[in-house]
Amino acid sequence: MHLYSPSVTAVLLLFASAISAQTITTIAGNGTPAFNGDGITASVASLNGPFAVAVDNAGNVYIADRLNNRIRKVDISGIITTIAGNGISGYSGDGGPATNAQISAPTGVAVDNAGNVFIADRNNHCIRKIHNDTITNVAGNGTAGFGGDAGSATAALLDAPRSVATDNAGNIYIADQSNNRVRKINTSGIITTVAGNGTAGFSGDDGPATDARLYNPAGIAVNVLGDIYIADVDNQRIRKVTSTGKINTYAGTGTSSAAGDNGPATAAGLSEPIGVAVDQSGKVFIADGWNFKIRMVNASGTITSIAGIGTAGFSGDGGPATYANLNNPYGVAVDSIGNIYIADYTNNRIRKSDYSTSVQTIYTQPEYITIYPVPTNTAITIDSHLQNKCNITVAIIDINGRTVEEISVESNVATIVNIEIPDGIYMAMMRSEGKVWQQKLTISHNK
Structure with missing residues (x-):
């Protein structure tokens, strides 16, 4: 040969020229869609459809292990455990140990500054909360539908909530996907709609967010100013709702494509952007699911690809993140020092793009x-x-x-x-x- x-x-x-490239590794998941136990090194554990990822202030990583009907935690020593869900799809367990409870196809996870963990319990049409290992319901009555604004969140109707986020003030935000709305629960437990009029479509930029149309909103993130970023999936856009309630397109043209890197984010193509995250400096990270990339929009509004070469597959661990293969990255999170965590869904792995002094x-x-x-x-x-x-x-x-x-x-x-x-x-x-x-x-x- x-x-x-x-x-x-x-x-x-x-x-x-010279550019920085973070190194990508797998921190959880061996690539086999299954459940093979807890209390082991996360990288040899099996995940099954990890849909979302979150990280707390201490560096612990939380995974919405969708098809295992569990929330998993990877501690700072790299050991994985289940913190919610007994693995059986269903609804039960409120007021008791979270690990004994039933959850159903969780697609979102978030953690607040106090260490409380929130779960988008999608098939149960509710948001669950873990506090001191005890699980409770904080939104949704378990019936799919829309209703309850201006009332108690636990009496409200949600419809297939896809993700959940929190802000520094303790408010909770829900991507109420099949209702084509974003809902907010204030610290008194009252729920309201903060974006979307309930009709699927695209409209409303430069106007009140509650008058705008969204189309299957999935990911959601909130910055330190209280601005909300919405992964408006089937509009192929990231929308931004300011703290004053005005909505605009932040990234994406509305056409599915991978074009536009190194230019204005509003002139770039996205393809099924399902996850979104924002760091403390205002950089926005997009899980560009069907482009098989993670994109970043800097404070100046310029978009770049920071992980993934744009072809579905698995490769690249130990090398630059921009030369790795991802396969349907549906979730993204960022920690306080700039490490990026990717829910690499079809690869059944959580990947980490490492920001450190050893960055190549x-x-x-x-x-x-x-x-x-x-x-x-x-x-x-x-x-x-x-x-x-x-x-x-x-x-x-x-x-x-x-x-x-x-x-x-x-x-x-x-x-x-x-x-x-x-x-x-x-x-x-x-x-x-x-x-x-x-x-x-x-x-x-x-x-």
């Missing part, structure tokens, strides 16, 4: 990395042009994020032999001393 026929042209050009910087230089000999039918050599010999790893990655070849040497030149790669576009990545150099690589066999 050979990499090239006798007439191969391969050139790698690194353009002048992807360097690109205004010079060529030489690939030779050309032509060849036996091997390929990549000359890094680094001045000193050091430990380098060179990998060739295909468009699906799979590493098709990799070699590590103590040198500034790496030679890969006896391999065969079809014509196409690849990514050549060289890692050395915590730095990464990368750019596209074109393989062309001239017949």
Whole structure:
């Protein structure tokens, strides 16, 4: 097997720029959709359709393990436990231990500053709360429908609530999906509608949020100012409701696409944006589900992709998050230091994009990395042009994020032999001393 026929042209050009890339890892889930117990290392535990993720101030991670009918917790030592749900779909247990209760297909989880955990108990049409290991109902009477505004939240009707969030004041927000509304429970337990008029569709930007149309709102997040971000899924948009009650589109054009990175978020395409999160500095993170990416909108309104290459699959752990494969990322959370947590639904995993002092910087230089000999039918050599010999790893990655070849040497030149790669576009990545150099690589066999 050979990499090239006798007439191969391969050139790698690194353009002048430098970007930061967080490293992605799996922190929970072994990829098998199942339940294999608690009290074990989270990365070897089985999850089954992890739909949402949250993180508390101490760094504990909470998972809406949807098809296991449980809420799981990964503590800071990496051990996973069940904190709510006995695994049997149903409704029971209020006033007792949360682990003895029945919940049904939970799709949302949130934790407030006091450590209370809130569950979007979707099929039970209610919001449950865990306080000191005891579960109670805080919204919804268990019957699907709409009703109860301006009254007690526990007497109100919800319809398939998809997610839940809290603000710093202790208010609770619900993406009441099948009612096409966002509901709010104040600290007195009174529920109101804060966005959506109940009719599915798109309308209302630059006006009162309660007059606007939403279309299957899913994710929800609230910033430190009290502004609400709504993943308006079937409108392919993120909507923002200001603390004064005015709604606008924050990201997305309304057309399903992956276009628009490095430009205005309102000119970018999204595709089934199901989850949304916001950090303390105002950056907004979007679980762009069918684009298989996590997108970020900075304070200036510019959107970028920060995790996922845009192709469904699983790969990339230990490398830059932007070169990893995700598969239906439906939930996203961010902690106080910038770590990003992803509910990688179809991969049955929770991924973490790690922000730390060991974050790799992807360097690109205004010079060529030489690939030779050309032509060849036996091997390929990549000359890094680094001045000193050091430990380098060179990998060739295909468009699906799979590493098709990799070699590590103590040198500034790496030679890969006896391999065969079809014509196409690849990514050549060289890692050395915590730095990464990368750019596209074109393989062309001239017949």
